[in-house]
Amino acid sequence: MDTSRTFSIHFWLNLAKKNDDLAPIYARVTVDGKRAEISLKRTTKVTFWDTKAKKTTARTPEGKELNDYLDQVQAKLLACYKQMSSDFELITAQSIKSRFLGTDEKHKTLLELVTYHNNNVGGSIRPGTMKNYFTTEKYIKKFLLQSQRTGDIYLKHLRYSFIIDFEQFLRKGPSLQNKNPLNNNGVMKHLERLRKLMNLALDLEWVEKNPFARYKLKFHKHQSDFLLKHELDTFRNARTIDQGHEFVRDVFVFSCYTGLSYIDVKRLGRNNVVLGMDGKFWLSLERTKTRHPVKVPLLEEAMEILERYRDRPCAENNALLPVYSNQKVNMYLKDIAQDLGIEKRLTFHSARHTFATTVTLSNGVPIATVSKLLGHTKITTTQIYARVLEDKISADMEGLRTVLKEGKTNKEKRISGW
Structure with missing residues (x-):
């Protein structure tokens, strides 16, 4: 040429x-x-x-x-x-x-990358996640103005030090919601999104190397509270303050017996209730978070709640259950737990943990089955939810003692018969 x-x-x-x-x-x-x-x-x-x-x-x-x-x-x-x-x-x-x-x-800039992501990738991301990206964008702009004294920065100028400085800015500065700084996992979530943006820049060949190559995200592992069997029974039979609290209790208990997330319960319609091959009713849906198909047999406790709201006008779009905003649901759950003397920090996500631990695994349902019911693509994800209870450990060990004892007795019989 x-x-x-x-x-x-x-x-x-x-x-x-x-x-x-x-x-x-x-x-x-x-x-x-x-x-x-x-x-x-x-x-x-x-x-x-x-x-x-x-x-x-x-x-x-x-x-x-x-x-x-x-x-x-x-x-x-x-x-x-x-x-x-x-x-x-x-x-x-x-x-x-x-x-x-x-x-x-x-010579693209960081904010040009953010705009490209929002315009070209945002459509494939669920609204809740996209909202989080917009929040991260606000923190990036605030950091650039206050700490870097600039409105934007070329991607080629991003170094490892930029990430460390951004992390410290997030840790020390007040959050966008209040005057308190973000907790560790909140900081890591923003850095995780920035890392994904830089991976996109690498794929687009806008940068030659990713400044996150040697950076490790450090999430603090913590597990949500869940209800034990007697607490779940108490919750089911609780007399609530008003109709709003009653709605929240019923929707929460429904999730405890189906394992569905908040958004999946909110989007349930009559078309999601189908007749299974066993002749019983199942829920058939696609998980909002992963778009993975899920089929869940409806236990009697869950069916009882659906029957209760069969003829009641619920939320928009012919919804199965009346579901308030996530913030309001969590606020009402706190009220209900306090009234019942349950000293646990319950959120709607606690229902999913309750389903995995108290309703299924502690009753002998294999973890592989629980993983399917929760809509997980990897069983390692299910293991985060799966907390084996002390009474289940005790029952399993008691069964082991019985097996060992019977084995010992049979051996003694064989020896004496010899």
């Missing part, structure tokens, strides 16, 4: 924009006869401009500074041309201008 071409740089005054005796200076880049013009954001007096030398003749400190600047511009434009030539890139007057101004694809 023939790569020979003509290339020239020319400085000129735009007399059409002349004001009194001052005119703006432009640089014209020409490649193979095609031009691209760049405003240098500088002006000079027309009377002092040397059209042959393409410099000012003013013998003043300002004149010397201007000529030095023009030399720097010429050197930078030439460097852009040489770099693109050595990289075997397509060279045009416009591409050299873009490289000079830092607007070409190799």
Whole structure:
């Protein structure tokens, strides 16, 4: 392939924009006869401009500074041309201008990356997750302004130190919601999203290396509270303060016996209730979080709640159950637990843990089956939910004692019979 071409740089005054005796200076880049013009954001007096030398003749400190600047511009434009030539890139007057101004694809900024992600990837992300990305974007902008003293930053300038500084900014500064700083896992979530953004930049070839390559996310493991069997029974039979608390109790208990997440319960419609191959009713749906199909047999306790609301007008779109906002549900759960003397920090997610631990695993349901019911794609995810209860351990060990005792007795019988 023939790569020979003509290339020239020319400085000129735009007399059409002349004001009194001052005119703006432009640089014209020409490649193979095609031009691209760049405003240098500088002006000079027309009377002092040397059209042959393409410099000012003013013998003043300002004149010397201007000529030095023009030399720097010429050197930078030439460097852009040489770099693109050595990289075997397509060279045009416009591409050299873009490289000079830092607007070409190799000089994208962090906020340009965020915008690209929101416009091109956001459609495949569920709204709740996308909302979290918008929050991370707000923290990034706040960090750039307050700590970096800039409105944006080139991706090529991001270093490991940028990540560490951003982490400390999140840890020490007040959160967007209140004056308290974010907890550790909240900080890690924002850094996790920034890492995903940088992975996207790497895939797009906007950066040559990811500054997160040597950074380790450090989540603190904690497990949600769940209800024991006697607590679940107490919850089911509780007399609530008002109808709103009754709704929340019923929806929460329904999730305890189905293992569904808040958003999946909220989206349940009559079409999700189907007749299974065993002749009994099942729930058939696609998990909102993973889009993984799930089928859950309806236990009697769950069916009882559905029957209770069969003829009641529930939420919009012919919903099966009346489900309030997640924030309101969690607030009411706190009230109910307090009234019942259950000293646990319950959230709606606690129902999913209760299903996995108290309802299924402690009653002998294999973890592989529980994983299917929860809609997990990996059994290791289920193990996070699966907490074996002490009474289950005790029962299992008692069974083991019986087996060992019977084995010992049989052995003694065989020996005595010999």
